[in-house]
Amino acid sequence: MGHQVNFYITPDDARMIETELQAERPLVLIDDISKSGAPRVVDATAAEDGTGPRFFHMVRWPDLRSVVMKHVPVRGEWAVDVLESPVIEYTRSFFDGRVLRRGRLYYVDQHHGEDGTLVEKSAVFQEWASSVLEKTRKLLKRHGTDYIGPHAKEWLKSSGGELVA
Numbered sequence: 001m002g003h004q005v006n007f008y009i010t011p012d013d014a015r016m017i018e019t020e021l022q023a024e025r026p027l028v029l030i031d032d033i034s035k036s037g038a039p040r041v042v043d044a045t046a047a048e049d050g051t052g053p054r055f056f057h058m059v060r061w062p063d064l065r066s067v068v069m070k071h072v073p074v075r076g077e078w079a080v081d082v083l084e085s086p087v088i089e090y091t092r093s094f095f096d097g098r099v100l101r102r103g104r105l106y107y108v109d110q111h112h113g114e115d116g117t118l119v120e121k122s123a124v125f126q127e128w129a130s131s132v133l134e135k136t137r138k139l140l141k142r143h144g145t146d147y148i149g150p151h152a153k154e155w156l157k158s159s160g161g162e163l164v165a
Contacts, residue, residue, distance in 0.1 A: 013149025057087040
């Protein structure tokens with residue numbers, strides 16, 4: 001089963017959220033793709049301007065070795081296997097000063113294996129992932145069915161910009 005929180009955040013909001021999460025729940029960001037079969041750790045300041053790469057995964061340091069990468073021959077790359085890995089998908093909002101696109105945090109706590117049996121991720125991962133989403137919701141404000149960061153809310157109010165799902 002999947003769990004998610006959708007949001008609109010500026011790069012300043014992203015820094016605030018990532019800093020708050022790091023303080024309470026040490027984690028590492030990894031890129032969605034890698035040129036090797038190993039996860040590629042990225043600097044938390046990647047895509048600071050909001051227009052660069054937006055798709056990452058959050059993982060607890062102790063779980064980094066448990067991340068499963070699947071080979072994508074057509075692209076000659078490896079991609080994080082979200083079903084098998086103890087990760088939270090992290091899609092930052094795209095922001096160019098005129099448009100702010102929705103981002104999200106998403107994780108799967110269980111799935112059906114190749115043989116059809118239900119595979120559940122560890123209780124430690126589930127507790128951690130749930131707490132990350134809960135903390136994120138607390139840092140943001142409700143905006144319809146989604147959430148919005150304080151900087152994004154101020155930008156929307158003062159600029160007349162557009163939120164895009």
